[in-house]
Amino acid sequence: MVVRRMSSDRIKDLILELALLGVGIFALLYIVNQASGHEHLRAVNFTTFPIMISAGIILLSGIKLSQTVRQLLIDGHRKSESGPRVSLFKLVQSIVYALRKNLALVTRFIGTVVLTSIYAVVLGSVNFFVLTAIFLLVMFWLYGLRSIRWTIIIALIAAGGLYGIFVSFLHLPIS
Amino acid sequence: MVTGLLHGFADVGQPLNILLLFLGTGLGLIVGGLPGLSSPMAIVVLLPITYSMNTLSAMMVLIGIYMGTKLGGSFTAILMRIPGTPAGACTMLDGYPMMRKGEGSAALGYSTIAAVVGGVIGWIFAVVFVPVIAYVAQQTSNADIALIGLAGLIIVASMMPGSTIKGWIGALLGLLLGTVGLDPISGVDRYTFGSINLMSGIPFLPALIGFFGFTVILSDIASLEVRGESLFGDATIRLPGFADVIKRWSSLAIGVVYGIAIGAVPGVGATTSTWIAYGYAKKRSKTPELYGTGIPEGVLVPEAAAAAGIGGALIPMLTLGIPGDGSTAILLGALILHNVQPGVMLMQNNPGIVYGILTAVVISVFFMFVIARLMIRWFVRVFSQDRAWIFPIIIVLATVGAFANTNTIFPVYLAIGFGVLGYILETRGYPVITIVLGIILGPIIEQNFRIALALSNYNWLTFVGRWPERIMVIVIIALIINEARSAFNTLKSTAANAKV
Numbered sequence: 001m002v003v004r005r006m007s008s009d010r011i012k013d014l015i016l017e018l019a020l021l022g023v024g025i026f027a028l029l030y031i032v033n034q035a036s037g038h039e040h041l042r043a044v045n046f047t048t049f050p051i052m053i054s055a056g057i058i059l060l061s062g063i064k065l066s067q068t069v070r071q072l073l074i075d076g077h078r079k080s081e082s083g084p085r086v087s088l089f090k091l092v093q094s095i096v097y098a099l100r101k102n103l104a105l106v107t108r109f110i111g112t113v114v115l116t117s118i119y120a121v122v123l124g125s126v127n128f129f130v131l132t133a134i135f136l137l138v139m140f141w142l143y144g145l146r147s148i149r150w151t152i153i154i155a156l157i158a159a160g161g162l163y164g165i166f167v168s169f170l171h172l173p174i175s
Numbered sequence: 176m177v178t179g180l181l182h183g184f185a186d187v188g189q190p191l192n193i194l195l196l197f198l199g200t201g202l203g204l205i206v207g208g209l210p211g212l213s214s215p216m217a218i219v220v221l222l223p224i225t226y227s228m229n230t231l232s233a234m235m236v237l238i239g240i241y242m243g244t245k246l247g248g249s250f251t252a253i254l255m256r257i258p259g260t261p262a263g264a265c266t267m268l269d270g271y272p273m274m275r276k277g278e279g280s281a282a283l284g285y286s287t288i289a290a291v292v293g294g295v296i297g298w299i300f301a302v303v304f305v306p307v308i309a310y311v312a313q314q315t316s317n318a319d320i321a322l323i324g325l326a327g328l329i330i331v332a333s334m335m336p337g338s339t340i341k342g343w344i345g346a347l348l349g350l351l352l353g354t355v356g357l358d359p360i361s362g363v364d365r366y367t368f369g370s371i372n373l374m375s376g377i378p379f380l381p382a383l384i385g386f387f388g389f390t391v392i393l394s395d396i397a398s399l400e401v402r403g404e405s406l407f408g409d410a411t412i413r414l415p416g417f418a419d420v421i422k423r424w425s426s427l428a429i430g431v432v433y434g435i436a437i438g439a440v441p442g443v444g445a446t447t448s449t450w451i452a453y454g455y456a457k458k459r460s461k462t463p464e465l466y467g468t469g470i471p472e473g474v475l476v477p478e479a480a481a482a483a484g485i486g487g488a489l490i491p492m493l494t495l496g497i498p499g500d501g502s503t504a505i506l507l508g509a510l511i512l513h514n515v516q517p518g519v520m521l522m523q524n525n526p527g528i529v530y531g532i533l534t535a536v537v538i539s540v541f542f543m544f545v546i547a548r549l550m551i552r553w554f555v556r557v558f559s560q561d562r563a564w565i566f567p568i569i570i571v572l573a574t575v576g577a578f579a580n581t582n583t584i585f586p587v588y589l590a591i592g593f594g595v596l597g598y599i600l601e602t603r604g605y606p607v608i609t610i611v612l613g614i615i616l617g618p619i620i621e622q623n624f625r626i627a628l629a630l631s632n633y634n635w636l637t638f639v640g641r642w643p644e645r646i647m648v649i650v651i652i653a654l655i656i657n658e659a660r661s662a663f664n665t666l667k668s669t670a671a672n673a674k675v
Contacts, residue, residue, distance in 0.1 A: 012603060013603060016599065016600075016603050020344060020348075023348075023351075027351055027366070030366065031365065031366075034363070034365070038363065043633055044624075044625055044628050044633060045361065046358035046360070046361045046363045046365060048625075049350075049354055049617075049621045049624070049625075050351065050354045050365060050366075053347050053350045053351045053354065054351065056343070056347045057344060057347045057348065057351065060340050060343055060344045060347065061344060063340060064338075064340055064341070064344070105396065105397055108396045108399070109393060109396055112392065112393065112396060112570070113393075113591065113594075113595060116389075116570055116574060116591055117588075117591060119570075119571075119574060120574055120578070120584055120587040120588065120591070121584065123574070123575070123578060123584065123587070124578075124584070132571055135567070135571065136567050136568065136571065139566070139567030139570065140563065140564070140567060143396075143399055143563035143566060143567065144399070144563060145561065145563050145564065154564060158568050158571075162568070162571055162572070162575070165224060166575050166579070169227075170223075170224070170226065170227055170579065172575065172578070172579050172582065173582055174575065174578065
């Protein structure tokens, strides 16, 4: 179980390190490509700093990546010594199990990002007080608060307070 | 210095400024006590409310919050065994056992006194050293500024807990984000992908809100149910007698010395100083076995260190533009948002702001003492509430705050994007503070680096032309070699452990 958790952590590390390496390579290629459109550049120009930074990201994420790959290989070697390999089906099964086990947390996480994005999109086109009160009500429900009376009271008071600060006091164009 | 301070007291003494400082301190005490709501997060979500204020009034609110959170964090640590701030975790070691022994009032009293003493002594150090270091810093050239910025970034990235390489990658990502927008010297656009919104660079506020607001919310969703319950029905603060404090002067002294010294090191912050000070006090004690069982010394040391660290953290922030911790990084961002350029010229160009901030710190210590004593019972009620009530309100504050940056929706998307990115990076051990510092320091380092080269007709020796520069270069190289060596050793030992 511990080995599986370690491997799962290493796979997450691996994905992130690959992404960081990708960012570094992309940033480098992008700026080098941009420099090719400008002739007679000085030795130190608008590309120098980004090139140095992206090279640094490539180097350091490369080091981390090689370290993670090495550890994964050692883990794999240990597993093959201690027992049969975990099949892809079992891996998917364990991911589904983990998601089910943490369903409330996953729902909250995705719900927070999605609802906040929707709130941001609608901001300015719907009355701020109404929008915020509805948003707060939904968020309270998402976070597990089930007292209808208190959620409505707190949502209305908080929306009123926020309306007072942002619309009445700061005069933001969101009403 | 004395004239500057007197002006500072006169400016801060304006009724509106005093009121804002008072409110900020009270809010900081509450926020500090709520687990998950850290000082940087509170400062960043309330930053937009200060838009319409003048710079000094805005700083009053933010300094008040910064100060208040330090003490508030220990209240819940003592009363509920839930530290409101990371630094409060150390206070919990002895504070909560004191509470269990029925000495909760005394524990709160010791923490309050230590915060006041630490805060005042830290402030005295800041008042003495800020003008001196600022004067020296004013003699600097473009090359010096670039080197100071670079050294600061390397120190911060290296001092972060966990992997040094991850700290450096974070700093590099921040520097890369700092290059987005029109190049200030040639006018060529970099990494804008044709977006007009990115032409003037990554805006500070959405980055701060994303990395310190949304990231924290997303990280804390998992622990939403954690709720404090005080064993102490009717909380009061019983201040120790003068003799009690004098008897334990060495504990206060250890806390203060470590707090100031470590607080002044960029990026290390109060959390580290409290643990190191506690460890040292325990080691030199004649009865080290009593630490952790509920003794006043165990409360005094970390509280004094955390409070004194504020003065220490303000020294590099006000003189060099290098933040001591996450909160001071946001305070720097706040200055920029109010069109005040932090850095070595801050003291020369805006002495009123510098002395105003310094004065606010000591007045806030006084407010902290008064508010804590009068309001502790009410605070305990707030601390006992479910955090699910507070998080959605913070999300609204953060969203509207990002919107208020330019009154457009783009910064909100950016803040949410940075929030998710920060969450992913934090969960894998990449400190987001280094990214924010990279965004803040990146443009300063690059511009001064290029101006220095242009002024010297592209002669690289300009970076080692004078002794201060040579020393800075040696410091930077030594830091890089030292960190590379320790990172290499860590890699080697990890590989060896994996093989066993």
